[in-house]
Amino acid sequence: MTDHTPPAAVSTGVRRWPVDPEHGLLRLAVILTFVGGSILSYIVFTLLFPQGDGGAVNLLGVAVAIGIAMLLTRAVEGGLKRRWPSGRVFEIDGSTIRLTGKGTPTEIDGAQHVNVLTWRFTISRRTRVPKGWFVVALALVQNDLYLPVYTFMSPDEFNSLRLNSHFSTLAPAKQKDKGDLRLAGQQRRLRTAEYARWNDGGELSKDHFIEALDALGREFPAWMISE
Known part of the structure; x- marks a missing residue:
C-alpha cells in the first residue's frame, strides 16, 4: 500500500489531520x-x-x-x-476535539472528562490492506457520543508503537466470553466503539494517527492514555 500522506495542517491553536486518504x-x-x-x-x-x-x-x-x-x-x-482529499478532518481546536465531514461534526469537549477506548484486530482477508495487518483504533467517548479514528499498521509497525500496550485485542463477535465479567464488559464496550468506527470512523494515515495520539497526550494529560 503506497502512502502519499499530505502534511497535517497547523494553524494558531489548531492541529488538523486529513481523514480518509483513500476515500x-x-x-x-x-x-x-x-x-x-x-x-x-x-x-x-x-x-x-x-x-x-x-x-x-x-x-x-x-x-x-x-x-x-x-x-x-x-x-x-x-x-x-x-x-483530492475527502474533505473530512480530525482536529484539535483548543479544548474541542472534532471530526468533520459527514453531516454535523462530531465534537468532544476536552475540558470535561472523556473516556478513552483503544483496540485493535487483525485483518483476516486481503483487501486494499495486506492480510495480517492490524486495524488500530481510538474512540473518545463523552455522554454516549463516540468520536472514533483509526489506522492500519503492520505487526512490526504496531510493535514499535509507543502506546501499543493500551490497545486491547477485540475478540470476534462470535467468540463466547468465558465467565470473566470484567473482560466481557470490556469487550462489549469495544464492540460498541467498533460499530461506531465502522459506521462513521475517520481513517488516518499511520503517521498522522501517531501524531494525533501524541497531540492528545500533550493537550489532555488528565484523561488521555500515557506510558
Missing part, C-alpha cells in the same frame, strides 16, 4: 484507471504488434497491458491522494 471516490477512480489503462494498452500493443491468428488473444499483449496499467495506476493514485 470511496478516489478508490473508484483508481479502479477505472487500471481497467481503462489495461484496455487501451492492449489495443495499442495489438495494433503495433499484430498477431497472425485472427481472433486469438495476444497473451504477451495482455501481460504488457497489465504491467503498463499498474504503473499508470500507481502514478495516478499518488497524484490523486495529494490533490
